[in-house]
Amino acid sequence: MNNRLYGKLIFELSKEGRKGYSLPKNRYGAYEIPQSMRRSEDAQLPECDELTVVRHYTNLSNNNFGVDTGFYPLGSCTMKYNPKINEEVAALPQFQNLHPQQPADTTRGAEAVVALLERSLCALTGLAHFTFKPYAGAHGELTGLMVIDSYHRSRGDMQRKKVIVPDSAHGTNPASAAVCGLEILEVKSTKDGLVDIEDLERLVNLEGANIAAMMMTNPNTLGLFETGIPQIARLIHDCGGLMYYDGANLNPMLGVCRPGDMGFDVMHINLHKTFSTPHGGGGPGSGPVGVREGLQQFLPTVSPYHGNFAVMLRAYAYILSLGREHVKEVGPLATLNANYIKESLKDVYELPIEGLCCHEFVFDGLKDKSTGVTTMDVAKRLLDYGYHAPTIYFPLLFHESLMVEPTENESKETLDGFIAVMQKIAEEAKSDPELVKSAPHTTPIGRVDDVLAAKHPVTTYRQLKAEVV
């Protein structure tokens, strides 16, 4: 296609005897590595000249898509701009060269950052204490549920092993409850996309004495504000359960309202979403867990380690950059941006739930279903236009979910560009459906099998060669 060596592995560019390094003359003499520590055969390393290596990895990096290269409206993931000052702070040698086992009297500065970040999170959430040990949102959920389980057991309330989870919940909620050894009771949503309080009352009447907790996301995964929280919290507390808040998407609430004030007892925050940090491709993350006063003794016990410290530094730098005044603008701006896109596109995309959304919203595919063009096709076609696809086929409440979250940082011009392209794709779906169904046309590879790599990973070159033969 062109001279950029697309698709080749560094091993395939290898030529025997090529070198990309030159070592200085040995001034120290030979050192014999003990036989027991030696490989039985030479490592199979690629042999390439330096320029080939530079081009190979630079071309690979150019195939990557990030918040810094284009619009990335991946619903529920909050792919917001990560200010570069965060990176500078996290890269300070005074932080970067810390070792978790160095003497405590040499790490006072780092500990002060942890304490100050905890104070900021308490102020923003209305909870009383945080642990920073969990490494991601799902890890935080598991930690929080273990806190709740420990609380019930400390009271001799051994039978509380059921957790109520709305059918709109993020998949990690029921998964974390199951990993914690708890049973899931699903509560339905109303046609307006909120927790069905009648269905919840039915569950509470039936199972009240066995309920450990209710897990909720607010705004929920449809981007809707759950207006029934005070009533829900009363129902759960009256039957002896605790309220768990999935704060992965705290973004629209920042400085506007606080989970602690709504009656939540335990929560996690995804620092890597709400408080920036590049987190494409599954990391890095930090999922601190907060509890109300009286539950702190159930948090994980003190140890010299404080979780993903570099993500915490970025979050603290981000919070300080915004300050008390500007933190309040994040939620309203994210909400404005999401509503602007929703209202601009709802004539051509199916909007299952009308009305004001918060930071994100869900379309149920194209409005005109006669073209046969699916949400998957729209998502693939967006790649041709240089946009990252929104989240698709989640939440599971609709068949053709397409979940858009623009975040607060995007300019009106960027939003208008995205809206125009989404409208263009809707037109193409009518005039030339095959064009959309066979997209993408401009990326190095087209449609991949989404599950094969997860179910049948090929992780080494040798394995790959064996597969090909």
Ligand SMILES: *Cc1c(COP(=O)(O)O)cnc(C)c1O
């Ligand atoms: C992202 C997300 C999670 C999981 O967070 P991870 O850091 O990916 O484990 C949980 N709940 C909601 C609502 C989320 O958006």
